[in-house]
Amino acid sequence: MMGSATGGSGSEGGSLVKISVTVNGTAHESDVEPRTLLVHYVREVLGLTGTNIGCDTSSCGACSVHLNGEAVKSCTVLAAQADGQSVTTIEGMATDGVMHPMQQAFMENHGLQCGYCTPGMVMAATSLLQENPNPTEEEVRIGLEGNLCRCTGYHNIVKSVLAAAAK
DSSP: OOTTTTTTSSSSSSEEEEEEEHHHHHHHEEEEOOOOOHIIIIIIIIIOTTOSOOSSSSSSSSTTETTEEEETTHHHHHHGGTTTTEOOOGSSSSSTTTTHHHHHHHHTTOOOOOOSHHHHHHHHHHHHHHOOOSOOHHHHHHTTTTSSSSSSSSSHHHHHHHHHOOO
């Protein structure tokens, strides 16, 4: 029987790898199976469940986090690849209990419905604005095309990103 793909004890298949990762400003050291995905590491090892698993195929973007300040789909990154790196999850976006301007814009502009895609959208959108602080509507739509929402039709998501850019 194979060991767990999400971490497990390592006693059933293969050696563990020690990683040191800074997540949301806090240093963590963990032993993980080499095949553990970053999304499983942040959710199951660190207990940060705001990062969602939507598809496991890198199609939806619900698992987006920032790796050294750049949005990545954490279902495509091994936890071992994050060794020595800095990761920010949706839980790390607020400062001292105050929402990040992008989170605030999503709330004020109704950029969510069920909310499942919202953490990944917020992470992708903040990364987009770091690269292009004053995007057009078309540039926002293109910049978020790797993140899927099954509820909203995207109009209010785009509106939210443009509102955050204006602040």
